[in-house]
Amino acid sequence: MICPHCKISFFEEWSTPHAMVWNDNHVAQGIKSSACPNCGKLIVRIVEGKLDIDSEDFVEDSEGKHIYDEEFTVYPTQSEPMLSEDVPEDYKTDLIEAKAILESSPKASAAISRRLLQVILEDELKIKGNNLSKQIDKFLELDHIPSHLSKSIDAVRVVGNFAAHPNKETNTGLIVKVEPGEAEWLLEVILSLFDFVFIQPKRIEKRRKELNEKLAKMGKP
Numbered sequence: 001m002i003c004p005h006c007k008i009s010f011f012e013e014w015s016t017p018h019a020m021v022w023n024d025n026h027v028a029q030g031i032k033s034s035a036c037p038n039c040g041k042l043i044v045r046i047v048e049g050k051l052d053i054d055s056e057d058f059v060e061d062s063e064g065k066h067i068y069d070e071e072f073t074v075y076p077t078q079s080e081p082m083l084s085e086d087v088p089e090d091y092k093t094d095l096i097e098a099k100a101i102l103e104s105s106p107k108a109s110a111a112i113s114r115r116l117l118q119v120i121l122e123d124e125l126k127i128k129g130n131n132l133s134k135q136i137d138k139f140l141e142l143d144h145i146p147s148h149l150s151k152s153i154d155a156v157r158v159v160g161n162f163a164a165h166p167n168k169e170t171n172t173g174l175i176v177k178v179e180p181g182e183a184e185w186l187l188e189v190i191l192s193l194f195d196f197v198f199i200q201p202k203r204i205e206k207r208r209k210e211l212n213e214k215l216a217k218m219g220k221p
Helices: 089-100 106-123 132-140 147-159 182-217
Strands: 027-035 042-052 070-075
Touching (some): 089 106, 089 182, 106 182
């Protein structure tokens, strides 16, 4: 996961939550926590699932692991990501929405991000098609893509296990099961793509304009 404090990815290890409260429908809630190994700060989540009346704890699967239907972070509170003014508003709105619902619904967050990734490939990089995996292949064939970005986007289908979930590549906006860390990874990839497609070209153009102005003052072409 991505640490909500320092924004660095790590493999989380959570404490085992036990049912603390439940309602008349036998829906139970508990608390689990983890500490980021990078910054050492605490992360706390509420988990929710069906109650086993006999054990007065969460229902378990065939391997004896608790089953949770929902979970969301209660500490630290999430803040809206800061995005450059160079990124078009429609794209920023989609990313902010995907970020906002990440904890409550990773499936919905990933669906928004996958669709946003496809739209950027189609509309900004002119990579047409109705299959995200094939569009990623075409993206990787471009000769001006930084290696870190090409590897990150190529990993989208690996992390998302496209082979097992073909709807992710043919119907990108569909809400389907996500793999662990997939929704978080998609957000990171979108941010990297924003930087490549929108932010860096604007910075380069601004520097080129400043250089041309200096050259003009010196009487040089």
